[in-house]
Amino acid sequence: MGIITAGKYEGQHPLHPKARQILLDAFDQGWADPAQISAQGRQAQALLLQACESIAKSLGLQASEIELWGEPELISPVAIWGAPGFGSAPFIYGATERSEIIGMRAKSKQSFEISVDLDGAIDLELLTQTLQPNSIVAIQSANIETGVIQDVKAISKSVVAQNAHLHIDATASGARFVKPSYWSTLHFDARSWNGPSGVGVFALKSGARWSNPLPHTKPTRAPNSFSIPLALAAAGALEHWIADEAANSARLKSLIERIRNHVKQTISDVDIAGNAQSTLPNIISLSFLNVSSEQLVAALEVEGFSVASGSACVASALEPSHVLKAMGLLTHGNMRINLNHDVQDGEITKLLALLPGIISKLREN
């Protein structure tokens, strides 16, 4: 059953079938180094260029603004690290950012965490008050655990007034991300559009100031050590994902709404992260009071559903999800649903029929 993600917080959906074919063909063929002047090298370079142009176009960017990275988790830290004045300039980030972004505060002499409300929305007034002309701001467009979308347009408006650096982590929203008019650096992950893991996109806005903090000898920002077959598959997956999204976005949104309404009506003492208007159409996070996530995950597994959880007892850590904590939501009894385009309506019907009984039984234990 493919409706729900397991394991990592990020939706590890199966690779798009078309992307899988591109990947297998590419691995079979083998690739020369695109930097070499051999015929095979030139062919690899041409295909790579085509893939980059396709990815840029799909994301509404110029090809010259993007570079592919083989280690996507490093993109946000490097983008922030290379922002003008990082280290001494004020570093401002949201309380629900990914851990590797929050971790950058250790490298900054002045860092400010901006709180979020119960719905997960960043305190825009506090952000605006904290901003200074040389600040570096790191904000996510949406949260991978809860699906909560930030008002990036309003944030961008505040940041542009101070001409500060704006880094946006778009790894959760992927191709659903709508760029504001002002931004400096962006981070995408191919997994968000059912591409392979191990391919990320680093975008630097034309004309934005940024200097590479890594040791480098080439004019490119990226180390360029990514796998060419994976890059080609990422481009193919993105094209197909956009076509699938056009056909399925309304359906996914209505399925998530159905889950939200059914759970509210049939199960008491539940925290549902975010509100329906400001969450991604494919993600929902539910926390049930007095329920063990470990037992909930196991009970759903028996029924054929594979779910993720941010609760400490499942995440192999003592500390619970910093995202749920920052929002003031219950951190135990948590389950996350991340719908893929191929989810069947019947799968949700089955899940919703089972869930109230499972929760009730677990609460009796």
Next chain:
Amino acid sequence: MAQELDCRGKRCPLPIIELSKKIKEIELGQELLFISDDPATAADLSAWARMTGNEFKVVSEDNFLITKSN
């Protein structure tokens, strides 16, 4: 004197589950000293109080004074 619920050494979600059971045994307006050293307790206690309509005060790092208000 307030009753006591000592959940030291117990891991999430046991302390909150035990608190939910214990609160049923006390009278409205009565206090309960809840002791828990689980890192998730402080965050979950805020959510628990919001969801159940009860109140709490942080006495020290692992000690919380609960007032049955609902």
